[in-house]
Amino acid sequence: MSVLTLSLVLMLLLFAILGTGVWIAIALAMVGFVAILSSTATPPGQVLASSMWAASNSWDLTALPMFIWMGEILYRTKLPEDMFAGLAPWLQRLPGRLLHTNVVGCAIFAAVSGSSAATCATIGRIALPELLKRGYDEKMAIGTLAGSGTLGLLIPPSIILIVYATATDQSIARLFIAGVVPGIMLAALFMGFIAVWALINNSRMPPPEPAVPFLERVYASRRLIPVTLLILGVIGSIYGGLASATEAAVVGVFLSLALSWWSDTLNKTSFIDALLAATRTSCMIAFILAGAAYLTAAMGFTGIPIVLAEWISGFKLPPWALLTALTAFYIVLGCFLDGISMVVLTTSIIIPLVTKAGFDLIWFGIYVVLVVEMAQITPPVGFNLYVLQGMTGRNIFTIGTYTLPLFLLMCLAVALVAMFPGIALWLPSTMFDMR
Template sequence: MEPTTFMLLLVALLFAILACGVWIAVALATLGFVALVASLPLPPGAILATAMWQQLNSWDLTALPMFILMGDILFRTKLSEDMFEGLTPWLARLPGRLLHVNVVGCTIFAAVSGSSAATCATIGRISLGELKKRGYSDVMAIGTLAGSGTIGLMIPPSIILIVYATATEQSVARLFIAGVIPGLMLTALFMGYVIVWALLNRHRMPPPEPVMPLRQRISKLRRLAPVVLLIVGVIGSIYAGFASATEAAAVGVFLALAISWRAGTLNLPTFRAALISATKTSCMIAFILAGAAFLTTSMGFTGIPRMLAEWIGSFGLSQAMLLLALTVFFIVMGCFLDGISLVVLTTSIIMPLVTAAGIDLIWFGIFIVLVVEMAQITPPVGFNLYVLQSLTGRDIFRLGLYTAPFFALMCLAALLLALFPDIALWLPRTMLE
């Protein structure tokens, strides 16, 4: 059978299994089992055990549950309320005023969470009610929150970057550093859009609030001290070379516990809830990685990725055309799969293509995360849209319309990243070489 035909049959089988409601990890392992049995007389059980052990026996992967636990602890604190109060006096003078709190607040919380959904839920829990009470447009309040919440995937410590690093054997620290400037670029694009929208729609903006005296604004800044301490402790220790990503994750958990204790939200029920939630999330991700590892190994034995790479290479696509094709592919797939599943599912197939095209794998990791961010706000499986639906009760497709401008801005960011690769590569090259 031709490799392309076999590959199409496997893809059809995957979607058929997923349509039956089977867990993604089980679906991936089943696909690997079928691919192996149908093509080679090899013992699938032994290969399954070896592939899963090698994938999960990774030191870098130990950072994952720690960062997840850190985010779960912070989710149960008053951190988002403190950020809203601390940022409001300083952003109220910009065109768009408190709409910027969503953007800047999500960017700051992303630096201590690593999760898009957690960022969106934590900031939205406070900001949506406050913005509605003060008369801001629902469309812009929801749109800025949904778009800015995706920055949690890019700004370190990003959970999906850890997953990508594990799946492709890249440096977690280098990927973390590479994600900083692209994440801040997204923040700047979103804030720029809010400013332009506010200037063109003055009639839809509420009346300006009284100007707060400088001394009072400086006093409000103290409420940002815990999150600044956490960012410096976690991200600063990695950038300064004092700690690896795993060690920084342990520092982050310790600081999150200290902040929770200082805020009076650390007690046995909340700590137990954070532990259980972090354990469930970590096990889910590890299970998906294990299933994907077996699929990747099976594909390697069958030779399908290599043959597929040669087949696509025969078309003579330029780097730009290949990236465009992959972008469309990831956006479409992102309509049906969550970001982590999408990354681990596709690495075994596309990495040979990317490597053959001479694309830097650190840069591609940032690019793929940016494209996955787009999928977070596209129906029907945009995770941020589900979070917003639970917060607002709005229809998920209407929420998708609210986020359309921010989807367009992410497309612009992807174009800028492709045209100027140093947006992602300059900082790690400067700091680590």
């Protein structure tokens, strides 16, 4: 059996196993087991033990459960309510008015959460009822919330960037820093769309609310102090070179517990609920990473990544054509898999291709996250769509149509990052050169 034929058989086998509802981690391990049996005399059990241990025995991976726990703690505090109350008076004067709270609120919460679904659920729990009660257009309120929730994947600390760093042996700190400018750019694109839509569709906007005096706005901003201090404590410690990503995650957990205690939301029930939710999510991700590590090791025995890289290189595609093909591939894959599964499933095949094409792996990590963000609002497996379906009762395909303009803006963001790599690479190169 040729290598290309084997790769096709293994791909079909993987999707067949996934289609039966088997856990993704087990499906990856099963395909890896078949791959080793079909290509080498090496005992599959020995490879299973060594690869899974290597994937689990990573100090960088320690940051993952810490950041997840931090987000779960904050989800149960009054932080979202304080953010909305502090932001709303300042955003009422912009075209689109309080619709901007979806974008700005998600961007701020993303800086202390790291999860797209958690960001969407937390901000949506506060902002969506307020927007609908005040008469804002339902399609825009839901669509911008779903799209803005994806910022949780890009703005650090990002869980998926930690997964990518672990899978590709890249620096978590560099990836975190690289995500800042693209995250701000994407938020600015969303806010620009809201402003243009509001100017064109002024009749669909509710009547303006009474102007809030400047001093009252300043006074309301005091409620943003806790989240500002939390961001400075977590992200600032990384950027300032005071802590590694793992150490900063522990700082984040400590500060989030302190914030929860200060806001009178820390009790035995909330503490245990947050800890159990973080444990479940962390175990799921770690299990997927272990299965993917086994499959990656198996791919090395089969030689599939090298042969595929040489095969695609034989077409002599220019870099833009390769990126276009990869973008289309990830968009289609996002219709069936969640973001973390997409990353761990494809790295063993894709990374040799992009390395041979000369792409920087830090830059490629930001590109992958941008494309994976699209999957969060792509039916039928878009996690943000399911979150909003539970909140609004709308069908996920209906919500998907609401998010189409923001999906197109994400495509534009991908194109901009591809044409101008400095958007992702300028800040990490500047900060690390200064040290």
